[in-house]
Amino acid sequence: MAEDWGFFERRTNQEHMRILINCGWKDDEPSAEYTELLSVTVNLLHMMDSKSSKQETVKTLEQLESRLETMLKKELAAVYIGRINTSKRLELYYYLSKERFQKEMVQTLEEEFKQYRVLFYIKSDPDWETYRYMLPSALEEMFIHNAQMVYALIHKGDHIERPRHVYHWLMFQRLDDRKEMKLSAERLGYRIEEADSSEEQPGYPYSLVVSRWEDVRLETVNERVRELHPLVQQYRGKYDGWGSMMKLSLYQRTKLNLKKWITSIPSACGGRNASK
Numbered sequence: 565m566a567e568d569w570g571f572f573e574r575r576t577n578q579e580h581m582r583i584l585i586n587c588g589w590k591d592d593e594p595s596a597e598y599t600e601l602l603s604v605t606v607n608l609l610h611m612m613d614s615k616s617s618k619q620e621t622v623k624t625l626e627q628l629e630s631r632l633e634t635m636l637k638k639e640l641a642a643v644y645i646g647r648i649n650t651s652k653r654l655e656l657y658y659y660l661s662k663e664r665f666q667k668e669m670v671q672t673l674e675e676e677f678k679q680y681r682v683l684f685y686i687k688s689d690p691d692w693e694t695y696r697y698m699l700p701s702a703l704e705e706m707f708i709h710n711a712q713m714v715y716a717l718i719h720k721g722d723h724i725e726r727p728r729h730v731y732h733w734l735m736f737q738r739l740d741d742r743k744e745m746k747l748s749a750e751r752l753g754y755r756i757e758e759a760d761s762s763e764e765q766p767g768y769p770y771s772l773v774v775s776r777w778e779d780v781r782l783e784t785v786n787e788r789v790r791e792l793h794p795l796v797q798q799y800r801g802k803y804d805g806w807g808s809m810m811k812l813s814l815y816q817r818t819k820l821n822l823k824k825w826i827t828s829i830p831s832a833c834g835g836r837n838a839s840k
Contacts, residue, residue, distance in 0.1 A: 569646075572700055572707035573786065585646035585698045594692040598643055598659040601689035604632060604673075606654040606682055625654060628680055632656065635676070640664050645695050657694060660686070703793050706803070707786050714782045717810060724780045726811040731757060731775045732788065733804040734796050735768035741799035742770045748795060749774045768802060780808055 568588040574581045606628065611621050629647070636642035642658040649655075670684045700708060717724055732754075736742040746756055754774040761769055774792075778784055785806065793803045 570700060570705070570708035571711055572704045574704060579650050582649040583646065583698055583700075584649075585695075585700070586644070587699065589645065589692075589695065590699055594690060594695075595643075595659070596690075597661050597663070599662050599688060599690040600660040600665050601687055601694055602636070602642070602658040602660055602665075603685045603687075603694075604656040604658070604682055605685070606656075606680060608651070608653055610681055624680075628677065628682075629656060632673075632677070635673075636660075640669070646698055648698070657698070659689070659692070659695075662688075703790065706789050706793065709805075710785045710789060711782055713806075714780060714785060717780065720810065722780075722810045724811075727777050727779050728808050728811055729775045730778055730780060730785070730788070730806060730808045731773055732792055732806045734772040734774065734792070734801055735765050735804050736770040736772065736796075736799060736801040737768055738800065739770055741801055742772050745772060745796060745799045745801060748799075749792075752791070765804070771804075 567586055569584065570587050571582070571584045574583055606625065611624070633642075633644050636644070636658055640660050641664065642660050645657050645659060647654060647656045665686070667686075670686060673684050674682070714724060734742075734745060736745065742759060746759065749772075750756060754776055757773040757775050758771070759773075760771050762771055765771075776788065778788075789803065789806070796803050
């Protein structure tokens with residue numbers, strides 16, 4: 565199965581969750597063989613009470629997750645579907661083959677990882693209900709895309725904390741709906757950049773581009789999408805993404821321009837050689 569990992573945040577009335585899940589299984593029928601769900605719960609409050617630093621705690625959790633996945637995959641060919649992280653606990657989830665799993669394995673796991681005070685629990689889940697619960701909604705899929713975009717900007721050297729014009733594209737089926745959305749966006753403090761007609765989006769010929777002057781930290785972008793996505797749906801439209809100009813330091817701009825200049829030299833030399 566091809567892996568398609570996504571990370572996003574989910575808020576409920578009870579808690580704030582950070583979910584990592586392999587979406588590669590979402591279009592498949594539940595496996596007839598892998599019907600047992602193993603949940604592994606780590607008490608984070610206990611770990612935070614120790615004298616270890618936050619960095620050391622994160623490293624310990626990463627090592628725990630890696631060891632556990634290696635062991636379960638080797639011994640039981642387990643399928644790791646993802647994890648849920650809250651302020652109090654970390655939960656890791658695996659699906660196991662009923663034929664290969666034996667109850668004695670839980671005791672073995674508890675003994676192997678007793679230093680972490682980990683709780684192991686197994687239950688029957690033939691319909692993969694836990695996995696379906698963890699899958700992202702349409703809005704949460706946008707949060708996954710936001711995370712990918714923000715991390716890409718950071719990787720390219722963008723100072724995401726610096727304010728800039730951040731643009732949001734909205735699409736509509738009807739002209740009147742776009743007009744209503746325009747008024748709503750202005751009341752919320754958005755600047756109207758463009759209202760156009762296009763056939764690039766079948767069924768959504770009317771576009772609206774709005775913007776705000778702000779940073780592109782993940783929490784900022786997610787909050788803006790959380791605001792616009794349900795609002796645009798009220799007007800039978802759809803949210804079509806966001807974008808902004810990068811904010812680079814002087815050193816990074818110089819480095820980028822120098823790289824462009826250097827990579828242009830071979831093509832110029834190649835052109836002269838080719839003419840001889």
